[in-house]
Amino acid sequence: MTLHLFELDADPAAPFPPPALALAEPDGLLAMGGDLSPTRFLSAYRSGIFPWFSEGEPILWWSPATRAVFRTDGVHLSSRLRRRLRTSGWTVRADSAFAEVVAGCAAPREGQAGGTWITAGMQAAYRALHALGHAHSIEVFDGDGRLVGGLFGLSFGHVFCGDSMYSVESGASSLALATLAWRLRGWGWPLIDAQVPNPHTRRLGVEAWPREAYLKALANLRDLPAEPGSWRARFGEWPVSALGDSARD
Template sequence: MNLRIAQLQHDPGSPFPPVEAALAEPDGLLAFGGDLSPQRLLNAYAQGIFPWFSEGEPILWWSPSRRAVFRSDGVRLSSRSRRSLRKSNLRVRADTAFDAVIEACAHRPRPGQSGGTWITGAMIAAYARLHRLGHAHSIEVFDGDELVGGLYGLAVGRMFCGESMFSARSGASSLALAALARRLQAWGWPIIDAQVPNPHTRSLGVETWRRDDYLLALAGLRDAPAEPGNWSARFGELQAGAILMPLAD
C-alpha cells in the first residue's frame, strides 16, 4: 500500500484527511482502511469522498480532482432511445427492490467492463444497511413484474450520490436515471453525483466539475432538510412516456 496516503483509524467517527491530500496519480486516492459502517460512509459522502476497491484489496477512499455531475434538469437521452422508450410499457419505481438492484449492478456484465466486481459482498451489505436506515435508495425499471434495469445511491441532504446502474433491457438504466432526475428536479434537488465520468454517462449529459466546485455545491446541499426514509410512496410510479415529457413549470 502506498505510504503517501493515510490509514484510517478503527473508530468509525475518526476524521478523514483533507481531500486536498488526495494523490494526483492515481487521481483522487485519499486513504485506506477503516470500515464500511453507516457512520463512516455518511461522513465520507458528506465530504465528497467515496469507497472504491476490489475484492482482496483494503478499503480505498477517493476524492478525484474532476467529478462527474448531472444537473437534475440536464439528463439527455438520445432521440433513438426516446422513441423506443416512449413506445414501451416500462414503469419506474423506487425502493421496492433495493437488494435485487444492487445484486444486478454487482453481477450483470457490462460491455467493455469486468462486470462490476468492485461491488463486493462487503459493499453490498454496507449499502443494504444504509437502505434499511433510509439513506440509500434504488430506482427500479419494471416490465410488468420483471426488473429490467435500475440504479442505486445515497441521499446526502438534497444531493443524490449515484453508485451504479444496470440494464437487462436496452435503455432501462438510462430511463431509471431520467426518472430520478425528473423527480429530483421537482423536489428541488439540483444535482446528481456520478463520481467518475465514462462514455455512457457522457452520452447522457454528465458534466465534469473541478473538485473545488463540486465541494462548494455539496456544502450548500448536504445539510438541507431531507429526512431519511423509504422513497416508495414519495417517488410513486412513472410510466416511460410520462418521464420523457417536459416537466411542467
C-alpha cells in the same frame, strides 16, 4: 507539500483527511482502511469521498480531481431511445427492489475483466444504509413486472450520490437516471453526483467539475432539511407513457 496515503482511524466517527490531500497518481486516492459502517460511509460521502476497491484489496477511499456531476435539468436521452420508450410499457419506481438492483449492478458485465467493486461486503453495507433510509434504488420494470434495470445510491440533505446502474434491457438504466433527475428537480434538488465520468454518462449529459467546485456545491446542499426514509411513496410509480417528455428530454 508532500502528499501520502492516509490510514484511517479505527473510530468510524473520526473525520476523513481533506480531499485536497488526495494523490494525483492514482488520481484521487486519499486513504485506506477503516470499515464500511453507515457512520463511516455517510461521513465519506458528505466529505466528497467514496470507497472503491476490489475483492482482496484493503478498503480504499477516493476523491478524484475531476468529478462527474449531472444537473437535474441536464440529463438527456437520445431521440431514438425516447421514441422506443414511448411504446415500451415500462414503469419506474423507487425502493421496491433495492437488494435486487444492487445485485444487478454487481453482476459481471459483458467484456468486463476482473471482479466487481460491489463486493459482498459492499452489498451488505448498502443494504444497511437502505434499512436506515439513506440508500435508495430507482427501478425499471417491463410490462410483465420484470425488473429490467435501475440504479442505486445514497442521499442526504438535497444531494443524491449515484453509485452504479445496470440494464438487462437496453435503455433501462438511462430511463432510471432520467426519471430520478426529473423527480429530484421537482423536489428542488439541483445535482446528482456520478463520481467519475465515463463514455456512457457523457452521452447522458454528465459534466466534469473540478473537485473544488463539487465540494463547494456539496457544502451548500448536504445540510438542507431532508428526513431519511423510504422513497417508495414519495417518488411514486410512473408508467413511461405518463411521463411525457418531462423525464426524457
